[in-house]
Amino acid sequence: MASEIRMPRIGHSMTEGRVVEWLHAPGAAVRAGDPVVVVETDKAEFEVEAPADGVLASCSVAVDETVEVGALLGLVAAPGERVAARPPRGRVRASPKARRLADARGLDLAAIPGSGPDGLVTAEDVEIAAAPAAGPEHRAEESWQGRPVRERRPLSPLERVTAQRTQQAWTSAPHFVQMLDVDMEPARALRETWKREGGPLAAVTLGDLCVAATARALAEHPALNAVIDAGERVLFAEVNVGVAVDTPRGLVVPVIRGADALALAELSARTRALAAAAREQRLAPVDLEAGSATVSNLGAFGIRAGTPVLNPPEALLVFVGALEERVVVREGEIAVRPMLTLSIAYDHRVADGAAAARLSARIRERLEDPASLT
Numbered sequence: 001m002a003s004e005i006r007m008p009r010i011g012h013s014m015t016e017g018r019v020v021e022w023l024h025a026p027g028a029a030v031r032a033g034d035p036v037v038v039v040e041t042d043k044a045e046f047e048v049e050a051p052a053d054g055v056l057a058s059c060s061v062a063v064d065e066t067v068e069v070g071a072l073l074g075l076v077a078a079p080g081e082r083v084a085a086r087p088p089r090g091r092v093r094a095s096p097k098a099r100r101l102a103d104a105r106g107l108d109l110a111a112i113p114g115s116g117p118d119g120l121v122t123a124e125d126v127e128i129a130a131a132p133a134a135g136p137e138h139r140a141e142e143s144w145q146g147r148p149v150r151e152r153r154p155l156s157p158l159e160r161v162t163a164q165r166t167q168q169a170w171t172s173a174p175h176f177v178q179m180l181d182v183d184m185e186p187a188r189a190l191r192e193t194w195k196r197e198g199g200p201l202a203a204v205t206l207g208d209l210c211v212a213a214t215a216r217a218l219a220e221h222p223a224l225n226a227v228i229d230a231g232e233r234v235l236f237a238e239v240n241v242g243v244a245v246d247t248p249r250g251l252v253v254p255v256i257r258g259a260d261a262l263a264l265a266e267l268s269a270r271t272r273a274l275a276a277a278a279r280e281q282r283l284a285p286v287d288l289e290a291g292s293a294t295v296s297n298l299g300a301f302g303i304r305a306g307t308p309v310l311n312p313p314e315a316l317l318v319f320v321g322a323l324e325e326r327v328v329v330r331e332g333e334i335a336v337r338p339m340l341t342l343s344i345a346y347d348h349r350v351a352d353g354a355a356a357a358r359l360s361a362r363i364r365e366r367l368e369d370p371a372s373l374t
Contacts, residue, residue, distance in 0.1 A: 002081060005074040006071060016068050021038040022059050023037060025056070033049050035047035036048060044283045055076065060073060098123045173347045176353070181341050185337050186369065187370040209373060214293055218316075236292055238258050238292070239260040243275065304324065305321050306343050323338055
């Protein structure tokens with residue numbers, strides 16, 4: 001009997017996935033464990049493997065089509081086995097983009113021949129069907145609430161889930177933000193020393209110091225390394241810190257597990273490896289789960305401070321601002337020091353203002369004593 005390839009659930013929050021690429025054509029021989037299809041989830045792209053040795057008998061979902069977790073993607077048949085064609089679903093099989101285009105042009109999908117796998121109607125099929133009647137007057141009808149539209153771009157699964165999670169954080173987790181300034185002169189001096197000396201610490205960045213300070217401080221305040229669930233405070237045994245990484249496909253947050261227990265050089269190397277994997281879409285599901293807090297650094301863009309939104313279900317997010325030369329008063333004297341502002345968002349159900357202030361202050365103390373982070 002043919003073995004089924006289904007859309008896997010990768011992470012507890014995943015509800016659907018998009019087919020990015022079929023790595024084999026129908027009829028190709030595959031072995032159990034061979035990657036056969038690349039799918040995109042709300043977090044990253046992953047390869048789905050063949051469940052058995054045999055022949056890829058069908059690819060039931062077209063590239064760019066989004067389906068729910070558990071949906072049939074294809075079949076692997078034993079050599080020589082004949083697989084009957086699967087009956088079509090109750091509605092016309094079409095990619096989401098094809099449906100949007102057909103709706104915009106007033107076309108009946110049932111009347112459009114499908115060129116995709118198993119007769120699936122693709123966006124190109126809709127464009128071909130619309131071409132004869134698509135004059136200038138028709139294109140001018142595309143509008144949104146009376147405003148002309150240049151184009152419509154469907155959200156990727158990552159963008160769609162980011163929007164949903166941001167809305168969730170805004171409405172379900174009452175949060176507040178504390179801002180405080182940090183004197184980074186000791187950190188600057190110590191980093192210059194590390195660079196002169198060479199060795200593993202020479203590669204430590206400002207962002208690495210912020211991640212380390214957040215992890216160490218959170219370990220010292222275990223009541224805030226928690227979430228609220230069913231009327232209980234759930235305290236975690238590990239301090240796992242996510243690092244926001246800007247990638248071509250959007251913001252991805254790989255997680256450094258046990259960050260508080262890592263030496264600074266090891267944490268720095270782990271952060272670089274995860275960031276590279278995120279940009280190259282090589283992250284494993286385990287790299288994207290179980291965060292305690294997130295550190296997001298937009299200082300490179302000159303952003304001084306902000307009002308960050310939590311990354312649910314985490315209870316805090318540390319926004320790192322730009323490192324700036326500022327005029328300050330030190331021991332009664334005016335001085336110019338390298339300063340940065342931390343904007344830290346807290347889930348008010350987990351931390352009240354005083355508890356949050358103690359953690360915020362401890363993160364600053366750690367950053368102003370960088371030797372304590374090594």
